Amino acid sequence: MMISAIVRTAVASLRRDRAALALSFILPVVFFSIFAVIFGGRGGASPKVKLIVVDEDHSRASEQIVKGLQAETTLSIRTRPAAVKGVEQPEYTAASAEAAVKDGDVPLAVIVPKGFGENPISFGPRDPSRPSIQLLKDPSDMIASEMVTGLLQKVGMTSMPDVMAEQGTKNLERYAGALTKEQRERMDAGLKYLREHPDAGSTVMGGNGGQLIPVTARSVVGENHPDMISFYAAAIGVMFLLFTTSGAAGAMLDEAESGTLDRVLSSRVTMTSLMLGKMAFNSLLAFTQLVVMFLWGWAVFKLDFWAHIPGFIVMGVCTAVAVAAFGMLLASTCTTRAQLGALSTLIILVMSSIGGSMFPRFLMPEAMQKAGLLTINAWAIDGFTKIFWRDEPVSHLWPQVGVLLGIAVVLFAVARRLARRWEFA
């Protein structure tokens, strides 16, 4: 009896608390859907690894490798940049492919060097003078390079049987034949190597992880950074900045409710100057939060903070201003603190999941990656990654700076328009 009375009261209360209802039912469904799309590959939309392939060899073997890679459904191969104004661009070179990886256009580039076709298969000990396939990688995508290395071996086994046979014959002539004195010496040398390097079975096979196709992988960005601390500092930082500024902007709601806002607006302070003041404070708060976060990253996780101060300031200020404007918009949209709490939680968690604060965007399906561009998180994280991961100059930040400041201006303008309801009754 008493239990049912308590349940009835709680149900009646919940029914009238729209904010709690939204958090209870809408947020989990939205969140579930987002992660289902990211991980579940809804409608066959699982992410393809973007890859640039440069064939400098133009041999039969290299063409077979390129064709084999192109046949892989998990790869999205590019051999030339996208056409500019309908004009087809020249094919990638090793240099332009490396630049593309550095810029973050693709996580990987495969360069088939000149002379590769003469000895495409590697059965014996590694011969440094033999050209091997170059795998230029952005190590922030840890999965892509391992996957492509494996696929190159698969392509070697399945797409080029004739080359395999030819190479096998070469190797037979090289290692077998009559066991002349010379052959004996070579065999002995091989055995001696194995004995001296008990863990070098793979090295003997290909010199590069037991690979038939010799592949040399090289990180072209982030080589000075032990791990991806900067990525996580930015990713997590932006999400919490959004929460902080939304909460701080909610002070407007408290002031409206207490009558303080009325009193302030009856002084010389106008609504625009009041909102600009709040926005300035919230931006400062957000920037300080970023500074604390990155300093902690430097002190505890060896984040290379001091070498990137100018870029950090530019990105920090733009991100802080954008999140502050976002907070102002949320506060002026809502009428109560409870509403603000629910709406901000809903929007910020959705933005953070799509925008890459919880899961790197490059691992998401293409459509999801594009959707991420609608979020502050994605632009902020991209900017910080450019500075701390790719060591790009500040001048390269113009797209992120432009978009974040644009977002700030638009959101603030809408917030100011909505705040007219507080101005006059």
Place this chain on the structure above:
Amino acid sequence: MPLRVASLVKRFGALTAVDGISLGLRSGECLGWLGPNGAGKSTLIRSIVGRVMPDSGSISVFGAPAGSTAARDVLGWIPQELALYARLTCSENLASFGRYHGLSGAALDQAVSRCLDWATLTDRAGELVKNLSGGMKRRLNMAAGMIHAPKLVLMDEPTVGVDPQSRNNIFEMIEKLRDEGMSIIYTTHYMEEAERLCDRIAIVDHGKVIALGTDAELVANAFGTRSQVIARFAAADDRVASWVAERGGRLVDGAAEFTVERPSEIAGLLDGASKAGFELIDVALHRPNLESVFLHLTGRALRE
């Protein structure tokens, strides 16, 4: 003239909160707006400070239109709500509102200490607002409205929810302002406050000024030289109502209200009631006051 309101109308949907009010405030005068909750007093005040846009009519504050910077600079507003920053101290609150009015440096410091002194909060200057008693918060709320030394003060029920002791402190603060020649608008639904503090009183009901004058003028206009007799019956039924009406009285909230020129007329009323067979439980002779005037004009008690 510090304040002139002409034909002011403000509607909120179907509700007409202010319905064609016109009045003026003389220099150095304390004008009371007396009326029940929902009479339109706060809407009128908020229109004067520029926080409500009237549908028609005009307001001028020392010749400047309401809401203009010139008007804001000379207006002090003490809202009904405790419009303070709870996490700031008393002096921080006053300094904040002072800055919003353009004060800075030594002028700001002087204004803060003047207001703390006026509100007798000097020894509490460093106390957080949230730790103050209800009466202290009220006094600080008043001080915040005076920080920029306005020439006209609008006080919107400044004693709401205050204990008698604190109310007395607030009265003393207002009387000090009056003595200094401040022009004041004072809204209240407490008759005693209006009687004690105000030079003239406007009785406001349903968005209209239904009477305006000094305390004595209002009583004289409503009752002349007559006194009020309030009689309560054991059963206030239709028979009683018609008997009361026959004798020029009326039944309000179960009590019969008559006016008499001389106290001796009470004997005739008592005799008549007895003959009609009505059981009287209480009879009182009143010198009419503002409450009586309000009841007389509206048929409702002031605090309904």
